[in-house]
Amino acid sequence: MKNALATGLLGLSLMAAGPAAAEPVKIGVITTLSGGGAGLGIDMRDAFTLAIEQSGNKDIELVIEDDARKPELAVQIAQKMIQSDKVDLMTGIIWSNLAMAVVPNAVAQDVIYLSPNAGPSALAGPNCHPNYFNVAYQNDNFHEAMGQYANQDYKKTFILAPNYPAGKDSLTGFKRFYKGEIAGEVYTKVGQTDYAAEIAQIRASGADSVFFFLPGGMGIAFLKQYAQSGVDIPIMGPAFSFSQDILPAVGDAALGIRNSATWAKDLDNEANHKFVEAFQAKYGRLPSVYAAQSWDTANLILSALSKASVKDKEAFRAALKEADFESVRGKFSFNTNNHPIQDIYIREVVKEGDVLTNRIVAKAFTDHKDAYAQQCNM
Amino acid sequence: MSIALLIEQLLNGLQLGVMLFLMAAGLTLIFGVMGLINLAHGSLYMIGAFACAIVATATGSFWIGLAASLAAAAAAGAIMEITVIRRLYERDHLDQVLATFALILIFSEGTRWLFGSFPLYLDIPPALQGAVPLPGGGQYQLYRLAIIGVGVAVAVGLYLLIARTRLGMRIRAGESDREMIAALGVDISTLYTVVFALGAALAGLAGALVGALQSVQVGMGEPVLILAFVVIVIGGIGSIKGALFGAVLVGVVDTMGRFLLPQALTLMLAPSQAALVGGALASMLIYIVMALILAFRPSGLFSAQS
Numbered sequence: 001m002k003n004a005l006a007t008g009l010l011g012l013s014l015m016a017a018g019p020a021a022a023e024p025v026k027i028g029v030i031t032t033l034s035g036g037g038a039g040l041g042i043d044m045r046d047a048f049t050l051a052i053e054q055s056g057n058k059d060i061e062l063v064i065e066d067d068a069r070k071p072e073l074a075v076q077i078a079q080k081m082i083q084s085d086k087v088d089l090m091t092g093i094i095w096s097n098l099a100m101a102v103v104p105n106a107v108a109q110d111v112i113y114l115s116p117n118a119g120p121s122a123l124a125g126p127n128c129h130p131n132y133f134n135v136a137y138q139n140d141n142f143h144e145a146m147g148q149y150a151n152q153d154y155k156k157t158f159i160l161a162p163n164y165p166a167g168k169d170s171l172t173g174f175k176r177f178y179k180g181e182i183a184g185e186v187y188t189k190v191g192q193t194d195y196a197a198e199i200a201q202i203r204a205s206g207a208d209s210v211f212f213f214l215p216g217g218m219g220i221a222f223l224k225q226y227a228q229s230g231v232d233i234p235i236m237g238p239a240f241s242f243s244q245d246i247l248p249a250v251g252d253a254a255l256g257i258r259n260s261a262t263w264a265k266d267l268d269n270e271a272n273h274k275f276v277e278a279f280q281a282k283y284g285r286l287p288s289v290y291a292a293q294s295w296d297t298a299n300l301i302l303s304a305l306s307k308a309s310v311k312d313k314e315a316f317r318a319a320l321k322e323a324d325f326e327s328v329r330g331k332f333s334f335n336t337n338n339h340p341i342q343d344i345y346i347r348e349v350v351k352e353g354d355v356l357t358n359r360i361v362a363k364a365f366t367d368h369k370d371a372y373a374q375q376c377n378m
Numbered sequence: 379m380s381i382a383l384l385i386e387q388l389l390n391g392l393q394l395g396v397m398l399f400l401m402a403a404g405l406t407l408i409f410g411v412m413g414l415i416n417l418a419h420g421s422l423y424m425i426g427a428f429a430c431a432i433v434a435t436a437t438g439s440f441w442i443g444l445a446a447s448l449a450a451a452a453a454a455g456a457i458m459e460i461t462v463i464r465r466l467y468e469r470d471h472l473d474q475v476l477a478t479f480a481l482i483l484i485f486s487e488g489t490r491w492l493f494g495s496f497p498l499y500l501d502i503p504p505a506l507q508g509a510v511p512l513p514g515g516g517q518y519q520l521y522r523l524a525i526i527g528v529g530v531a532v533a534v535g536l537y538l539l540i541a542r543t544r545l546g547m548r549i550r551a552g553e554s555d556r557e558m559i560a561a562l563g564v565d566i567s568t569l570y571t572v573v574f575a576l577g578a579a580l581a582g583l584a585g586a587l588v589g590a591l592q593s594v595q596v597g598m599g600e601p602v603l604i605l606a607f608v609v610i611v612i613g614g615i616g617s618i619k620g621a622l623f624g625a626v627l628v629g630v631v632d633t634m635g636r637f638l639l640p641q642a643l644t645l646m647l648a649p650s651q652a653a654l655v656g657g658a659l660a661s662m663l664i665y666i667v668m669a670l671i672l673a674f675r676p677s678g679l680f681s682a683q684s
Contacts, residue, residue: 182649197636201637224591
């Protein structure tokens with residue numbers, strides 16, 4: 001009851017915040033709702049729809065489609081959304097290989113795309129675009145933070161990521177800030193579920209630590225198998241490998257592991273308290289970092305809608321670029337390449353009662369910018 | 379590279395192979411006896427894993443979960459055969475593929491509807507935790523050794539069942555001449571249901587065993603299904619022996635490829651390039667092997683038909 005009341009009040013307060021736009025706005029959401037990556041996409045969709053719902057803005061129409069983590073399917077859906085649904089804005093894609101297939105094409109057709117997760121390096125540098133806004137991060141960022149933090153404790157690290165754009169960005173990012181030696185570097189297949197061969201190599205490598213980036217089901221499989229294998233080299237990774245969607249399936253094997261992120265549920269700011277409470281009240285589970293980023297994406301869109309018409313692209317882009325919204329990450333602004341400038345934290349997996357979750361233990365970067373912004377001319 | 383690491387990787391390949399054999403055996407048996415292409419075999423694998431995870435969480439015992447996975451997958455298989463599959467034997471393969479593909483969607487969405495999209499928790503039983511020492515100073519995970527043991531036991535059991543029992547005789551008869559054994563008074567429709575349930579139980583067993591290593595989630599069966607099809611194509615469709623050889627070959631080639639190719643490429647390329655190119659090549663390797671085998675033996679290594 002108390003929660004319902006709080007949610008209602010929150011909704012009212014948000015409604016009062018901005019004058020509702022009179023004209024209808026159509027937003028196309030392409031995300032992963034089935035298959036191995038579904039947990040991520042569902043968190044994205046749930047947070048996004050909740051934010052729109054709480055804004056009370058009745059003029060927004062969402063077109064939500066499932067890409068099943070297949071690039072060819074995502075491209076078809078995007079074409080349909082642009083040509084027959086005539087969407088004004090697009091968002092939703094979780095995976096970088098899908099973003100690479102969809103985004104350049106969509107922004108070239110003068111559709112504004114806001115990324116709630118994927119941030120491939122190819123779209124941050126020379127191929128940046130005025131219609132492309134990344135509300136999450138540039139792919140390298142989380143990994144850069146972990147590389148920086150690893151310098152404190154480790155000298156020789158074994159690094160592992162899936163063989164797709166975000167995987168390459170991941171290891172590049174880690175190596176950009178890590179000063180120690182690389183004991184081994186392995187790229188696995190996207191969607192791989194058995195890591196026995198890689199774990200055997202880690203055991204034999206003589207490394208003093210392991211850095212791995214494996215989002216979704218891949219991370220669950222790796223963490224379980226690593227814990228079962230008896231290899232006791234400490235592991236670390238970006239938040240994607242220890243996100244809220246993964247932790248319940250991994251169990252206590254994840255306890256105490258450090259990981260890097262721009263957000264955690266205990267981040268102390270007003271917007272974040274509201275977000276975590278509203279999400280839990282509505283869905284009965286804790287939000288993940290994907291949910292947090294989508295919540296911000298939705299609120300960024302809402303903030304821009306209250307300032308400019310979506311039909312006036314020039315004005316709307318300018319309104320987006322101001323980033324005049326309450327981010328659950330606290331500070332948030334856009335760099336010259338429309339990618340975020342934000343703080344990045346180190347979190348630790350802890351147990352609260354019976355629930356595994358993350359708690360912030362350190363700050364790795366303040367006002368961190370990505371490495372590709374100078375190459376972007378727009 | 380040490381001998382211990384090499385032995386460990388060979389065992390990893392063998393373990394992957396044995397797991398694929400559990401999937402491929404059912405698939406090839408069903409194709410051999412009923413002439414049916416069952417794309418929904420991966421769903422039975424998923425059902426086994428979910429049944430094991432749910433029952434193991436509720437009872438606290440992995441072993442009861444394992445028994446439940448066999449029962450659930452066999453029951454699902456029998457129901458599937460009686461309600462849908464039975465109508466497809468006389469149809470051509472395209473109809474079968476369409477119908478069983480529809481079953482994949484139904485099973486996946488049904489499971490998602492019942493249990494949600496987030497992965498379930500399933501851990502290996504306490505009795506099989508830990509590792510055993512290997513010659514050469516390495517060690518190997520006990521649970522994976524147990525999977526190899528289960529696979530070998532199933533292979534021997536299937537051989538005895540097919541070569542030595544009355545049911546096996548009927549299965550072989552069904553493979554070679556369907557009309558004739560029906561004419562001899564064997565209840566062919568019960569035989570088909572039994573064979574289908576047997577294949578389903580093996581898939582469920584594989585799902586439960588692997589579920590404890592990986593994540594139990596909707597859609598977990600499809601990647602394995604693709605590998606299982608590669609296995610039976612290499613082994614020769616309809617042949618259990620072919621499935622066993624094909625599975626071990628695919629398992630070992632895939633594992634050793636992932637392990638050795640990037641290392642071999644470091645002789646020519648920078649480490650990070652070698653890791654990228656090696657990783658990409660390794661994921662293609664089993665398909666290259668399959669293409670080579672089909673080029674020289676178009677009906678597979680041990681074709682039941684030839």
